[in-house]
Amino acid sequence: MGTANHGVFSLPPPIDISLENLAEFPEGRRVLTCIQCGTCAGTCPYGELMQYPPRRIIGMLRAGELEKVFTSDSLLNCVACYACTAKCPRGIDLTGVLLPLVKEQVLLRLPEMPAELQRALENKLRYGNPMGESPRKRAAWVKTAGVPVRILHEDPRPVDVLWFVECYSSYYPRGQQCARATAKVFHALGVDFAILGNEEKCAGECGRLSWERGLYNTLMEYNMLVLGKYQFKLIVTSCPHAYDAFRYRYTALRFNYDLRHTIPFLTQYLDRLKPRLRRKVSYKVTYHDSCCLGRHSSVYEEPRMLLQAIPGGKLVEMTHNRVNTICCGGGGGGMWLDTYYKAKGYERLSERRVKEAVATGADVLAVACPYEISRFEDALKVLGYEKKMIVRDIVELLAEAMEV
Numbered sequence: 030m031g032t033a034n035h036g037v038f039s040l041p042p043p044i045d046i047s048l049e050n051l052a053e054f055p056e057g058r059r060v061l062t063c064i065q066c067g068t069c070a071g072t073c074p075y076g077e078l079m080q081y082p083p084r085r086i087i088g089m090l091r092a093g094e095l096e097k098v099f100t101s102d103s104l105l106n107c108v109a110c111y112a113c114t115a116k117c118p119r120g121i122d123l124t125g126v127l128l129p130l131v132k133e134q135v136l137l138r139l140p141e142m143p144a145e146l147q148r149a150l151e152n153k154l155r156y157g158n159p160m161g162e163s164p165r166k167r168a169a170w171v172k173t174a175g176v177p178v179r180i181l182h183e184d185p186r187p188v189d190v191l192w193f194v195e196c197y198s199s200y201y202p203r204g205q206q207c208a209r210a211t212a213k214v215f216h217a218l219g220v221d222f223a224i225l226g227n228e229e230k231c232a233g234e235c236g237r238l239s240w241e242r243g244l245y246n247t248l249m250e251y252n253m254l255v256l257g258k259y260q261f262k263l264i265v266t267s268c269p270h271a272y273d274a275f276r277y278r279y280t281a282l283r284f285n286y287d288l289r290h291t292i293p294f295l296t297q298y299l300d301r302l303k304p305r306l307r308r309k310v311s312y313k314v315t316y317h318d319s320c321c322l323g324r325h326s327s328v329y330e331e332p333r334m335l336l337q338a339i340p341g342g343k344l345v346e347m348t349h350n351r352v353n354t355i356c357c358g359g360g361g362g363g364m365w366l367d368t369y370y371k372a373k374g375y376e377r378l379s380e381r382r383v384k385e386a387v388a389t390g391a392d393v394l395a396v397a398c399p400y401e402i403s404r405f406e407d408a409l410k411v412l413g414y415e416k417k418m419i420v421r422d423i424v425e426l427l428a429e430a431m432e433v
């Protein structure tokens with residue numbers, strides 16, 4: 030087996046880039062090449078609400094006046110959507126480098142951390158998931174999966190695919206439905222897969238981008254050590270945030286496992302999938318590009334290939350699609366800032382997005398991220414659109430069409 034097991038190793042120290050030593054790192058030096066064009070502020074979904082959008086932050090950095098930026102809470106509106114990063118003509122990684130560093134300082138100076146966010150971060154540290162659920166229940170959904178799901182600490186034989194399920198798919202009832210659908214599709218396709226079960230903890234990406242550096246490093250180190258216990262060829266995860274964390278952040282801890290998100294992974298099986306998609310459907314479907322999967326990792330065509338393979342389904346595009354997608358508002362800690370945004374009178378991005386989805390005339394809003402299911406289902410309800418449109422993970426639509 031081409032094993033990816035690294036065994037036990039000593040963990041290298043985390044990269045210690047800071048606002049003071051930016052010029053010592055290539056990513057930091059790039060920040061300083063900003064031409065103050067304002068594209069970042071113009072493209073930001075909350076740009077008009079930010080006292081200090083990225084362009085102004087860099088201006089203040091150059092003027093030595095960052096302390097003023099730290100005392101404004103406007104950067105809490107940043108949902109880490111990568112729009113500014115994707116559009117910056119200087120290729121500055123605002124979302125991955127500058128904004129978390131500034132956010133960290135903003136959070137340190139807040140008189141009070143928004144309660145929902147505080148709770149989620151504490152829960153991740155204490156229980157390994159933002160909901161505060163018992164780690165012992167992480168694999169409880171497996172009992173009702175309808176197909177066998179191997180848990181590695183019970184049966185540690187080598188496996189082809191280590192499926193990193195993540196928190197929302199493990200605990201949240203709608204997420205569990207997606208987990209069951211994924212298990213059934215993997216099973217029907219003959220994928221040799223297993224999960225970490227109760228040994229898995231949140232990959233921590235949003236902790237990183239809402240900058241809780243200590244928490245993030247703790248989760249990374251823990252997950253790397255657990256992964257190192259087993260032999261597998263590939264990690265597949267259904268969560269774009271975990272995918273993002275593994276691909277771009279865990280590399281600091283020598284993560285070099287072969288990695289796929291569930292959607293590109295399943296497109297590798299298209300030839301085997303197509304003859305099994307027997308149930309003809311009659312819906313119009315529109316696809317929401319997740320920021321982490323789309324804008325940050327250029328996975329645009331694979332979700333559409335799978336949707337178009339479902340017989341009878343008609344794919345229609347929203348005005349903002351692919352690199353221009355509008356964030357669901359859940360990234361960078363936004364998942365736990367809805368109450369905070371509401372108190373400030375801001376429009377939730379999930380509501381902005383579903384208005385656009387409904388305007389396409391589609392019946393189904395297809396997604397590839399467990400965060401989006403809860404955010405969009407809630408937004409449809411709040412706006413009174415729940416009879417016009419349903420939200421489905423692409424894997425759920427495949428499972429339905431396969432009748433598994």
Ligand code: SF4
Pocket residue numbers: 062063064065066067068069070083084087116117118119120121123
């Ligand atoms: S888009 Fe890039 S170059 Fe333009 S102002 Fe923003 S950070 Fe500077």
Ligand code: SF4
Pocket residue numbers: 069072073074075076083106107108109110111112113114123124128
């Ligand atoms: S990452 Fe998104 S929300 Fe944050 S500043 Fe950039 S464009 Fe705005």
